[in-house]
Amino acid sequence: MKFTRRSFLKLTGASVATTALIEFGYNMAAVAAEAEELRTVGTNTAYTICPYCSCGCGAIIYSDEHGHPIAIDGDPDHPTNLGSLCSKGASMFQVAADSAGKRNTKVLYRGPGGCEWEERSWDDAITDIARKIKDTRDKYFMEKDADGNIVNRVEAIASLGGAAVNNEECYLWVKAMRTLGLVYIDHQARI
Ligand code: SF4
Structure with a gap:
């Protein structure tokens, strides 16, 4: 064993x-x-990371046969929190339970000056976002600063990460942003 x-x-x-x-x-x-049998016996379990701060504590979500969360615990095998959750992390359950089935899973677009949301496909949305990033980057790319120093940077785009993004994802994200030349890169957990 x-x-x-x-x-x-x-x-x-x-x-x-x-x-x-x-x-x-x-x-x-x-x-x-x-x-009494624990109510988590026989439930489905999913491992996740608390989205609230930079500690990145591990949690286990227990859900019923319909996929609705019924409880959340700290993950005892997670190296950051070893099974504990602070009160904010423990309240993740309310967020997960309250939002079950209510989260928007489609892309909704509202154009400049528009009042109505229109449904778009993910392909359209991602292509659109990529186009805007590339155009902005090309337009504002700065090879040299005012003193003639080579800087190869873009100051017209900023990137803000979220605490639900784990270390490895952050590493890849920052590499991608630096490749574009971004210098304004920060993270929600620092705010
Ligand atoms: S459980 Fe508390 S300390 Fe841990 S990541 Fe969430 S908010 Fe931060």
Whole structure:
């Protein structure tokens, strides 16, 4: 049997509690018969990262057969938080549960000066965004500064990352932005 931190804690916690209660004369068989099953037993689990701050704590989301979240726990195997979540992270459950089935999954576009949203395909939206980035970059690319120093930079575009973006994704994102010549690169967790 492979012991993880979680199985070790489960085992030692259960053994210590059981031993202590038996020593006090409790009938553990009767207690076990009456015990309710945890509501997370048999649920689907998904591993995620808390989106709220730069700590990037790991969490486990438990969801029912319809994919609706029913509980969230800190991930005991995650190196950042080792199973704990602060009160903000613990409230992730409300966000996930409240937004279940309500999140917009389609691209909605409202043109300059427009009042109505129009549905667009992801292909259209991504092509449009890529076009705007390329045009802006080409228009404002600065090879030299006012003193003649080679700078190869673009000051007309800024990039702001989100805390739900993990380390590896941030690494790739910053590389891509630097390739374009961006110098204004920051992250929501620093704000
Ligand atoms: S659980 Fe708390 S400390 Fe951890 S990432 Fe979320 S907000 Fe930050």
